[in-house]
Amino acid sequence: MTASGPSFEIRTPEGEDRERRVCGQCGFIDYVNPKIVAGAVVADDLGRILICRRAIAPRTGFWTLPAGYMEEGESVEAAARREAREEACADIELDALLGVYSIPRISQVQIFFRARLKSEIAPGPESQEVRLCAFEDIPRATLAFPSVHWALDDWMAARGQPAPVPVMRTQNPGDQPY
């Protein structure tokens, strides 16, 4: 195995109508697809929200909700449950779809659920700290991403509704991701 690493160039593959990253070494075409993030606003029986302080880039040290990239062969719900387990050692039960957030600037679609906490919590490898926090005490000034604000706002707007209408949000392509 040479494993020198791929050397990508930007060109339009034959028969296509747009530029792609193509490896000059082996001809591999890197179809960069938008990525799906699954996450949850998790509340305990007291209505406190599970938040995690990020131990990894981007936005290390900032607070976020349990969320992350879907893996191949996984359902959106399974991905949201796995992320809560990985980031906060939390066992959760999904309750309703809260929102679908389209963020073209970073080619992401984020899908957030409302969930109930069914276990103790503890920081996983990607979290410096995890906390159960009353809604009004959430550190809004140090949240990692705009979508964390959106999910929290959509959770609050849906409170008490057994079947909330999920919110479709699209970030302006010019907006900052943080």
Next chain:
Amino acid sequence: MTASGPSFEIRTPEGEDRERRVCGQCGFIDYVNPKIVAGAVVADDLGRILICRRAIAPRTGFWTLPAGYMEEGESVEAAARREAREEACADIELDALLGVYSIPRISQVQIFFRARLKSEIAPGPESQEVRLCAFEDIPRATLAFPSVHWALDDWMAARGQPAPVPVMRTQNPGDQPY
């Protein structure tokens, strides 16, 4: 450029916890992400639904709704509009989120909107034929995918509702894609 084509092997890259496709020639790691499909149930002023007969694999000759893979840097809504334009030369106006369909077997998340037709229609390069069809006349026996049935059912259930609750559906991992 040698462009012999990548030669992938399945192994666990250093520092990771799961197997990936890695090119033995150049070391490129192919992170296979779930793909996002955006689509729409498009109705004209008479309530007829826009359907397209597929000119491409898979399911050539079967009927589908305008839908396709999101491109990088695109919003979900823009992708749904683009697909209607590409497949049926249709200008559409999105009205509400209808459903989010998770299909782990083929690693897809499909996002369907309700939309209004704002133009004439004509087959694009990926369609053999396009048609405006009363709901009860839709050729249910020759629809291309289960998600086409879901989107049609969710459209019918949402009829007359200005703000329908989008349906979250997850296909059983063992189910057939057709």
